[in-house]
Amino acid sequence: MQNGTTHQKFITDKHPEITTVPYDSYQNAKLDLQNGRIDAVFGDTAVVTEWLKSNPKLAAVGDKVTDKDYFGTGLGIALRQGNTELQQKFNAALEKVKSDGLTSLSITNGSRSNAE
Template sequence: MFNPINLKSVLAAGLLAAVAGSPALAEKLRLGTEGAYPPFNYVEASGKVTGFDVEIGLELCKRIGVECEIVTQDWDGIIPGLVAGKYDFIIASMFITEERKKKVDFSDPYYLAAMTHVVPKGSDITSFTNASLSGKAIGVQSGTTQADYAEAMYPDADVRLYPSQDEVNLDMANGRLDLQVGDMLPMLDWTTKTNDGSCCALAGEPITDPEFVGDGVGIALRQEDDELREKLNAALKEIRADGTYQAINDKYFDIDVYTMK
């Protein structure tokens, strides 16, 4: 005699067996970065995207138990790309500023930040005021806090905006600029470790005004992604505590960029 209860039991058991036998799909996130900001993020000749930002990001992915795909995006569109869902978080040396907080949320800082002036070696520029730089050609990457700073502080200068930091550096090395404003660590790396950067040197005091450098450098996330932000914050604390962060740091820098010491 047909027993509907037994049939339901058989179907339920078969469904459970099918689920149990199916391979679990790994959760995957997309990590957005610029890919044009060495030594923090850049593309090797092989096409691999790497750098301090990328290595830290991939380690954080590992600690929260997800696989991460690297997505590169030009700087001008990097926040719109996050908001539009092109990637799930940004780790690209982005200063945590009040203006950016209107559009995205941030993790805890994963390193501290300062900006600097860069001038050609032998330059007679020693003062960094609007009056002293009036008419001078100043290069900055567009859409950055460096651009905000140069335009606000030097309204009488010829502030020139470039799509990428590499293009600023190129014009600086070729003598087309009187100076530039950039993030201190990449500028230190460029002026001391590259052939074209040997043209130039850091000048003046570090620029640490919180209005422009914010609260450090953080991972940007969509404002609704609270759970992901908290997981990344916990993972960041973990890699700081167990020495993993320091090991990655030491591949790229002579100081601890988390403390700037």
């Protein structure tokens, strides 16, 4: 797992029986996984999903981890303070998403599905 991430804290706190190897980047963890130097990588769903698309020798296992105490209930987006042009463009894009009804969709493993 990537060093200093919420994923690392979750595994350390919830599964102390697992021997972890912290990496400075997901890419280095992926290389060690592909070359058999580690058994698994625990990381961000979007990142891992992309790996699976490009490497048929890798597979997802287990259920998606959604512990709200560690991973919250969604994602946040931050913009540089004072960048009003970007903020206006971003807000316009959000309004478009809302008006198109896309907020009722969720993204799962790279494909859209209707949220319940």
